[in-house]
Amino acid sequence: MFTRRGVVLSALAAATAGPALAQPPAKMRLSWPSFRASPDYQPYRAAIARMRANRNAADPDSWLYWANVHERYCPHHKAWFLAWHRGLLHLFERKLAELSGVPDLRLPYWDYYADPLLPAEFVAGGPDNPLWADRVGRSVAAALTLEPFGPAHLNFQEGLPGSFELALEFQPHNPVHNLIGGVMVTMQSPQDPIFWLHHANVDRLWTAWAAAGEGRP
Numbered sequence: 001m002f003t004r005r006g007v008v009l010s011a012l013a014a015a016t017a018g019p020a021l022a023q024p025p026a027k028m029r030l031s032w033p034s035f036r037a038s039p040d041y042q043p044y045r046a047a048i049a050r051m052r053a054n055r056n057a058a059d060p061d062s063w064l065y066w067a068n069v070h071e072r073y074c075p076h077h078k079a080w081f082l083a084w085h086r087g088l089l090h091l092f093e094r095k096l097a098e099l100s101g102v103p104d105l106r107l108p109y110w111d112y113y114a115d116p117l118l119p120a121e122f123v124a125g126g127p128d129n130p131l132w133a134d135r136v137g138r139s140v141a142a143a144l145t146l147e148p149f150g151p152a153h154l155n156f157q158e159g160l161p162g163s164f165e166l167a168l169e170f171q172p173h174n175p176v177h178n179l180i181g182g183v184m185v186t187m188q189s190p191q192d193p194i195f196w197l198h199h200a201n202v203d204r205l206w207t208a209w210a211a212a213g214e215g216r217p
Contacts, residue, residue: 027104029200032119035108040100044108047100048193049130061099063191066092071187079158082165082206085199092196109200112176116141122194133192136181143175149208154215164209164216173202 035041054062066088075084089107097105110119118138122131147153148167158166176198177184183191190196210216 027106029106030108031111032108040102043100043102047096067188067190070190081169086203107196107200109204110197112140131193134182137179140176140179143172145171
């Protein structure tokens, strides 16, 4: 079934397609500390710097392009909230791979359950740091809960009783945005580089929930 959002993601895929964006071999996403120590870290930083320097918002190579996609089409409180963001992550990840010159580049994730403090690399250096943004808070400890993973949430999709998708969006997803503040509290939140690590972690939490079994479809 074709939907408006499906067409949008198809258009994005077409806009970012090309030989350099062919489906790469499987490679797991790394936690931020592991990624920070990997050879992919500097190409990742360079690709982000290149995107942020590109002020043509109509160009998929620009940073603002992806923030605008999120503002215009992101579905909140919808039954495809997690799936839509998974598609966005994938397409953005392929663009980073192209611009970084690392064909199998994967976004890292920020495991705030392990460390609720914003990674230092996103705080230091001010505007000259491509990972920096003007933020209000650094700790997201107040957002953390295991409630979405409990026995009350064995159904996935929003709209079903005991929806994991709704619970995860409500917490920790929303409060992480709010506690960081700045552009993260707006629909332009992808302008903050930490957005992508936050949603890579949300995607990981979805996978963890599904793997937990106990009747979860």
